[in-house]
Amino acid sequence: MQHHRAIRTKVWQYPSLARRRGRFITLAAMVGLAGCSAIPDAPHRQPGRHSATAFTPSPAYGQCLADLGARAASFTPLPDQYYGGGCATTNAVRLVSLSGDQSSLALTNLGPVTCPLANSFAGWARFGVDRAARAVLGSALVKIETMGSYNCRNVAGTDHRSAHATGSAIDVSGFVLADGRRITVLGHWSAGTPEERQFLRIVQQSACKRFGTVLGPEYNPAHHNHFHVELSGTAFCH
Numbered sequence: 001m002q003h004h005r006a007i008r009t010k011v012w013q014y015p016s017l018a019r020r021r022g023r024f025i026t027l028a029a030m031v032g033l034a035g036c037s038a039i040p041d042a043p044h045r046q047p048g049r050h051s052a053t054a055f056t057p058s059p060a061y062g063q064c065l066a067d068l069g070a071r072a073a074s075f076t077p078l079p080d081q082y083y084g085g086g087c088a089t090t091n092a093v094r095l096v097s098l099s100g101d102q103s104s105l106a107l108t109n110l111g112p113v114t115c116p117l118a119n120s121f122a123g124w125a126r127f128g129v130d131r132a133a134r135a136v137l138g139s140a141l142v143k144i145e146t147m148g149s150y151n152c153r154n155v156a157g158t159d160h161r162s163a164h165a166t167g168s169a170i171d172v173s174g175f176v177l178a179d180g181r182r183i184t185v186l187g188h189w190s191a192g193t194p195e196e197r198q199f200l201r202i203v204q205q206s207a208c209k210r211f212g213t214v215l216g217p218e219y220n221p222a223h224h225n226h227f228h229v230e231l232s233g234t235a236f237c238h
């Protein structure tokens with residue numbers, strides 16, 4: 001798959017947040033993004049060379065981006081994309097990393113997600129997962145491994161679109177700790193040490209407080225290797 005480089009024409013900053021957090025938080029306006037969205041390796045700032053329309057978020061989206069910045073997340077706002085057949089990503093972001101209590105949290109395999117989902121995910125990563133890792137396993141969280149987010153498909157075995165078809169769900173498969181341990185749903189839900197199994201159940205339960213729908217290995221065989229989290233639904237936690 002050929003990746004198209006996004007051209008950043010203007011760097012959006014929240015100076016007060018940057019000062020408060022002691023780090024540089026940017027929201028990059030993006031244009032020229034083709035169907036396949038990819039994060040450039042490094043920012044491209046070439047003011048005046050591109051006659052691009054300025055990125056103007058809606059008030060709700062703008063507030064959501066500010067909230068995400070306040071969580072010290074590193075991310076890029078994405079232009080709305082409509083793929084047809086009920087598949088689209090709107091008010092979405094590309095998450096680069098999140099923040100735990102003491103360290104940055106890397107993310108793998110994560111595509112576009114809606115901004116509200118990103119916010120809940122950021123809160124869960126820090127307060128649900130990082131703190132559980134330190135409390136139960138004695139080591140901080142440094143990475144969350146996923147099996148993706150946006151995917152234009154139906155719920156397995158049905159004729160209706162999955163929350164993944166709008167970037168409204170994330171499949172979480174594993175967690176890497178500062179001491180190098182890697183705890184996965186596939187490898188440790190049933191076969192882990194008592195502490196590893198307890199950790200996975202605690203992080204699933206904490207996800208249930210922040211997401212409307214959480215599905216794990218006990219739900220059905222399709223979820224034997226990941227937690228599916230999405231905002232819609234009401235305490236549907238299995």
Ligand SMILES: [Zn+2]
Binds near residue numbers: 164169227228229
């Ligand atoms: Zn899923």
